[in-house]
Amino acid sequence: MAGGSTSGGSVKADTYAGVRHWLLAPSWLVLLTVVVGPLCIMLIYSFLTKEFRGGVVWEFNLAAYDKFFFDRGLFGDEAPRIEWTYISIYWRSILQAAIATLVSLLIGFPTAYFIATRPTTSRALWVFLITIPYWVNLLIRTVSMKFLLRDQGPLNAFLLSTGIIDQPLTIVNTDVAVQLGLFYSYLPFMVLPIYAAVEQYDHRLSEAAADLYASRWIALRRVILPAVKPGVIAGCILVFVPSLGSFLAPDLLGGARNFMIGSLIEDQFKGQAGDWPFGAAASMILLSMVLIVLIVAARRQARAKAAGGEV
Amino acid sequence: MNTESPIAIDVRDAVKRYGEFTALKKISLSIKDNEFFTLLGPSGCGKTTLLRMIAGFEDVTEGQIYLYGDEIEGLPPNKRPVNTVFQNYALFPHMSVLDNVGFGLEMRGASKSDARRRGGEVLELVQLSQFAKRKPSQLSGGQQQRVALARALAPQPKVLLLDEPLSALDLKLRKAMQIELKHLQRETGITFIFVTHDQEEALTMSDRIAVMSAGELQQLGKARDIYERPHNKFVADFIGETNLLEVSVDKIDNGHAICHLGGGHSLTCNAVDGIDVGTRVHISVRPEKLFTSDAPSGVESLKGIVKENIYLGTDLSTIINLDEGPDFTVRTSNSERGNKRIFEPGAQVFVNMEMGAARLLVD
Amino acid sequence: MSSSKTDVRRYPGFLSVTLLCLLVLYAPLVIVGIYSFNASNSITSWDGFSLRWYAEVFTGSESEKFKIAAWNSLFIAIIAASCATILAVLAAMAIIRGGQFRTRQISQGLVSLPLMVPEIVTAVATLIFFNAIGFSRGHMTIIIAHIAFCVPFAYMPIAARMQGVEDSYEMAAMDLYASRFQAFCRILLPLMIPGIISGFLLAFIISMDDFLITNFVKGAGVETLPTAIFGAVKQGIKPNIMAISTMLLGLSIIIVSLSYIVSKFDNTK
Numbered sequence: 001m002a003g004g005s006t007s008g009g010s011v012k013a014d015t016y017a018g019v020r021h022w023l024l025a026p027s028w029l030v031l032l033t034v035v036v037g038p039l040c041i042m043l044i045y046s047f048l049t050k051e052f053r054g055g056v057v058w059e060f061n062l063a064a065y066d067k068f069f070f071d072r073g074l075f076g077d078e079a080p081r082i083e084w085t086y087i088s089i090y091w092r093s094i095l096q097a098a099i100a101t102l103v104s105l106l107i108g109f110p111t112a113y114f115i116a117t118r119p120t121t122s123r124a125l126w127v128f129l130i131t132i133p134y135w136v137n138l139l140i141r142t143v144s145m146k147f148l149l150r151d152q153g154p155l156n157a158f159l160l161s162t163g164i165i166d167q168p169l170t171i172v173n174t175d176v177a178v179q180l181g182l183f184y185s186y187l188p189f190m191v192l193p194i195y196a197a198v199e200q201y202d203h204r205l206s207e208a209a210a211d212l213y214a215s216r217w218i219a220l221r222r223v224i225l226p227a228v229k230p231g232v233i234a235g236c237i238l239v240f241v242p243s244l245g246s247f248l249a250p251d252l253l254g255g256a257r258n259f260m261i262g263s264l265i266e267d268q269f270k271g272q273a274g275d276w277p278f279g280a281a282a283s284m285i286l287l288s289m290v291l292i293v294l295i296v297a298a299r300r301q302a303r304a305k306a307a308g309g310e311v
Numbered sequence: 312m313n314t315e316s317p318i319a320i321d322v323r324d325a326v327k328r329y330g331e332f333t334a335l336k337k338i339s340l341s342i343k344d345n346e347f348f349t350l351l352g353p354s355g356c357g358k359t360t361l362l363r364m365i366a367g368f369e370d371v372t373e374g375q376i377y378l379y380g381d382e383i384e385g386l387p388p389n390k391r392p393v394n395t396v397f398q399n400y401a402l403f404p405h406m407s408v409l410d411n412v413g414f415g416l417e418m419r420g421a422s423k424s425d426a427r428r429r430g431g432e433v434l435e436l437v438q439l440s441q442f443a444k445r446k447p448s449q450l451s452g453g454q455q456q457r458v459a460l461a462r463a464l465a466p467q468p469k470v471l472l473l474d475e476p477l478s479a480l481d482l483k484l485r486k487a488m489q490i491e492l493k494h495l496q497r498e499t500g501i502t503f504i505f506v507t508h509d510q511e512e513a514l515t516m517s518d519r520i521a522v523m524s525a526g527e528l529q530q531l532g533k534a535r536d537i538y539e540r541p542h543n544k545f546v547a548d549f550i551g552e553t554n555l556l557e558v559s560v561d562k563i564d565n566g567h568a569i570c571h572l573g574g575g576h577s578l579t580c581n582a583v584d585g586i587d588v589g590t591r592v593h594i595s596v597r598p599e600k601l602f603t604s605d606a607p608s609g610v611e612s613l614k615g616i617v618k619e620n621i622y623l624g625t626d627l628s629t630i631i632n633l634d635e636g637p638d639f640t641v642r643t644s645n646s647e648r649g650n651k652r653i654f655e656p657g658a659q660v661f662v663n664m665e666m667g668a669a670r671l672l673v674d
Numbered sequence: 675m676s677s678s679k680t681d682v683r684r685y686p687g688f689l690s691v692t693l694l695c696l697l698v699l700y701a702p703l704v705i706v707g708i709y710s711f712n713a714s715n716s717i718t719s720w721d722g723f724s725l726r727w728y729a730e731v732f733t734g735s736e737s738e739k740f741k742i743a744a745w746n747s748l749f750i751a752i753i754a755a756s757c758a759t760i761l762a763v764l765a766a767m768a769i770i771r772g773g774q775f776r777t778r779q780i781s782q783g784l785v786s787l788p789l790m791v792p793e794i795v796t797a798v799a800t801l802i803f804f805n806a807i808g809f810s811r812g813h814m815t816i817i818i819a820h821i822a823f824c825v826p827f828a829y830m831p832i833a834a835r836m837q838g839v840e841d842s843y844e845m846a847a848m849d850l851y852a853s854r855f856q857a858f859c860r861i862l863l864p865l866m867i868p869g870i871i872s873g874f875l876l877a878f879i880i881s882m883d884d885f886l887i888t889n890f891v892k893g894a895g896v897e898t899l900p901t902a903i904f905g906a907v908k909q910g911i912k913p914n915i916m917a918i919s920t921m922l923l924g925l926s927i928i929i930v931s932l933s934y935i936v937s938k939f940d941n942t943k
Contacts, residue, residue, distance in 0.1 A: 014773030245792030
């Protein structure tokens with residue numbers, strides 16, 4: 001592993017080098033048993049056979065994955081056809097998460113840039129304002145959003161009273177509501193990394209660009225954006241990944257017609273479906289997708305760093 | 312050499328390796344009791360590594376370090392009777408100045424009140440008694456520096472290690488602190504080991520200087536020796552300003568070497584061991600050892616044309632190009648300029664020097 | 675002061691977007707806050723100011739259920755956040771102050787793993803884990819899952835603070851005859867206090883707020899506030915839910931503000 005100084009700060013500090021294994025032992029123990037171990041068990045469960053009251057029978061097979069990808073008819077004896085139900089749920093989830101990410105970026109970038117260019121004294125306060133909602137219970141925020149967007153809710157009441165619309169807008173239980181909910185859930189995740197990147201950005205570069213006849217918007221595209229790209233990518237990942245597996249926003253705002261991955265998985269364990277191996281398999285597929293996104297991003301970052309040297 | 316004073320620190324064949332990289336290549340040196348000793352060299356030369364090895368923050372890969380005759384390798388820093396003044400001072404930000412100074416005493420078993428009382432005495436020594444209650448962040452850089460000094464001196468260490476402690480101060484304050492440090496060393500009688508990359512600072516303060524480069528000891532000696540009689544090209548170049556010329560040795564005769572400078576010019580200087588006829592070596596001539604005139608004068612005279620005069624305040628620096636040969640820089644003190652002629656660019660002059668001004672260097 | 679024309683840092687419209695952003699973030703919360711004081715039985719019409727729904731929360735038919743859920747949440751959050759904070763401090767000491775070692779990168783990855791795995795996947799995995807080892811679900815399963823999930827949140831501010839504390843302080847302490855343990859207690863720990871408090875508070879909020887994992891690993895009949903609220907919301911948004919939400923909102927804001935003030939607090943001045 002090269003250097004390792006990227007995220008750990010000064011590697012030189014070695015005050016506790018002699019006891020580091022004892023210091024790490026508790027977190028290794030907890031995280032290996034409660035996070036890594038369970039993920040491995042989940043992988044095993046995805047190859048087991050379902051029991052009807054929930055739970056599993058210890059017989060290994062590929063039934064869960066087969067159910068995900070292929071339709072073999074009601075009695076399982078027909079020629080396999082591609083099963084679109086689940087693939088389309090995943091596809092819709094990717095699409096919803098992508099739209100939420102894009103909207104977050106469009107709103108989040110100017111916000112982050114604006115905050116980062118405030119005087120240092122008021123900057124902390126702006127950041128604080130942006131982060132507060134994140135620390136408010138996600139469930140409460142989602143419920144609040146639903147309350148606001150209802151057909152008879154305050155938003156519609158306001159729009160009707162101003163005469164902008166003459167019929168209440170139906171937002172809840174549509175894709176738009178889910179996207180709004182996701183955007184609302186994870187917006188601070190977009191703002192904060194971009195803010196951190198812009199804060200590091202040397203604004204004399206913009207002055208140099210302006211001096212060399214670049215307009216403000218060209219400077220933004222040609223000078224600022226390339227410089228803060230790592231922050232933008234980090235922000236997109238931080239919004240996209242949790243959106244992909246989110247449960248509350250699609251469940252509360254999307255309704256039954258707008259099923260997303262989170263609801264599909266939840267249904268296998270807490271709902272009517274009760275198919276644990278299938279839920280485990282669906283989780284594995286989601287986890288793999290997330291890992292691919294993370295690995296690709298990490299690779300690109302490593303390559304950019306190797307090509308451009310340390311910033 | 313004064314053989315009576317005991318050896319405070321004795322470094323024997325010390326080697327420090329970090330994986331593939333060798334930071335120190337077999338260094339041996341002895342630092343005498345009650346000495347102001349300076350480790351001088353450019354950054355990355357290993358001087359700080361050596362200091363940290365003496366303090367106990369780095370282990371020694373090979374070799375030994377003795378403190379007043381006892382081997383200290385393997386002892387953690389808190390078991391070594393040496394204290395450090397850190398480059399960034401490392402004053403504990405959450406403690407008052409007085410608690411900082413008393414910390415070492417307290418750790419050595421003194422009661423809190425004892426530590427405070429004696430800490431107060433040391434604070435007095437550095438004239439900071441009135442700031443005892445303040446936090447370090449409320450002091451100026453120079454004051455913080457003195458607190459760091461007081462803190463390291465309070466437990467009365469056998470050896471005080473100073474890691475570029477003046478580098479963060481501005482020029483005037485630095486000059487004042489250099490003298491204060493020197494006085495403090497004489498008053499306390501503690502051995503000081505001072506690390507710096509500033510050759511002027513080293514010359515000002517030190518009893519002896521060890522010049523280091525690339526993990527090796529280049530020369531060890533008194534300030535005057537190092538400046539006047541550099542052993543090699545690195546030392547001559549690093550300490551002060553010099554005319555460093557590549558020459559070939561034409562003849563060695565009766566302890567004198569005649570060196571060819573190019574363009575038909577030659578120079579006679581004292582021969583040194585390890586130099587043979589025909590080899591290409593370097594000679595160093597300090598610019599202030601040269602003087603100009605319109606007719607040959609002194610033991611050696613070289614003819615050339617003035618290229619440029621550079622006014623330096625105290626001195627005038629004149630660059631002279633020898634006919635078809637190398638450039639020479641000549642420094643003339645402005646105080647004496649009244650009776651010296653200034654040659655304008657383009658004028659023909661002679662560069663003169665006395666015997667011994669040019670020194671042959673082994674690489 | 676440069677005018678907007680000459681200041682290249684300024685982009686027209688960015689202020690409006692920022693204000694829009696804040697509006698979107700705060701409007702739902704503010705509106706729910708307002709409606710929680712509604713005197714009306716219906717959530718749609720405004721019938722004047724009243725505290726009846728707050729009274730309902732503490733005395734109404736569902737009050738017992740929410741009271742137990744609130745105590746459960748508090749109890750679990752305090753234990754989980756405390757454990758996570760201790761784990762995070764120890765891990766940060768090894769990762770930030772343990773020099774370079776082979777498992778350093780992996781340890782860092784491991785500590786932040788719960789952030790990278792989607793929460794629903796963690797929830798499923800933890801449920802399956804407890805099921806596989808035959809651990810019956812109840813308070814204990816929630817606490818264990820929360821400890822693991824809270825570690826990265828406690829770790830982030832703690833590690834950031836530790837990185838901000840130069841190691842030369844501890845070196846200076848050891849140079850002045852302090853043992854490693856004394857250097858930790860007298861130098862590093864006091865300087866770390868703001869980071870540790872922030873870490874604890876963030877872990878506490880995360881545990882208090884968690885719905886998904888709790889919902890998966892909780893035993894039958896064990897409810898925390900979020901699961902109780904979710905259950906109630908499934909039957910429709912009622913005014914008493916808005917009152918509870920507003921109180922939780924207030925609590926979150928108080929804790930975050932505390933954490934913010936603590937992180938700005940500097941015991942070196």
